[in-house]
Amino acid sequence: MILGYTITQWLFGILSFLAIMFALMVVFSRNPINSVLYLVLTFFCIAGHYLLLNAQFLAVVHIVVYSGAIMVLFLFVIMLMNLNEDTEPQRTWLNKIIAAVAGGMLLFVMVGSLKGAEQLQYKQWGSSQIGLIKNLGMVLFKDFLFPFEIASILLLAAMVGAIMIGKKEIK
Template sequence: MSIFYFIAFLSILFAVLVISAKNPVHSILYLVLTFFTFTVQYILLNAQFLAIVNFIVYMGAILVLFLYTLMLINLNKDSEPMKTNMVKIAAVLGGGCLLVVVVAALKVVGVSDPVLVRDPNLGLVKNLGKVLFDEFLLPFEISSLLLLSAMVGAVLLATKDPKIA
């Protein structure tokens, strides 16, 4: 249980460093570390599928895309537009709403009993695959065809040749 609390502490620490980092590249690298601690938490909670998806999709694809996008844009402070008072008021209201939610969440911390998992195989990829390919095979295949047609459509829209489109 002490490993869980240590990794939770690291998650919170890296999340705070994401917000407080002055350099945006450092902020993204701290975000990678935050997602890595989430992956470790998923493994500790016996949710291997979520750990693998978090590692591959978030750390492997989305954050690398963020990093490349950040490297391509110009982050010059002189070209940054000034924020209007309406945006500042909206930011204060949003922060106040977040504070209310955090206080309400902290008020109920420790009230409930810990969750005991009765099935040690819960969250394994093997069980998810069985359910996915036994009960949900048709929706899975239809969604794969939908994603394939969307990918083909995106490639056709991105081509410069007017004869193809």
């Protein structure tokens, strides 16, 4: 207990603060490469949250898929297009203010609707081992076998589609 809070609560607070700060930096930084790097940091913070929630397998998959694969793809595309601060298109101040006001009002409505969630205090029962790869794999390959196979077809279709869209015109 430090200052009346447990270690887990401190970790939650620090990770939340960092995640929100890095997410804001994604939106506000002018250089697209900085945006990508801040988004990677945000994803690491979210992986830390998964660890706090006892979802160890998802934390590892999240780091591998998002920070490892998707963000590298983004970085490659940005470097391919040679985007930097000078080529960055900017909205007018009026548009930015309108976006901020709309987002603020959306936040107001969403937080207002969360007031009813205060009764959601379920008592945790059983073991908290559901995030381990063994238990998750049992569910994935028993109850969700068909969606899993469909996901493989989706990935194949996406791969073929990306190659077809990305290649040069056939003469």
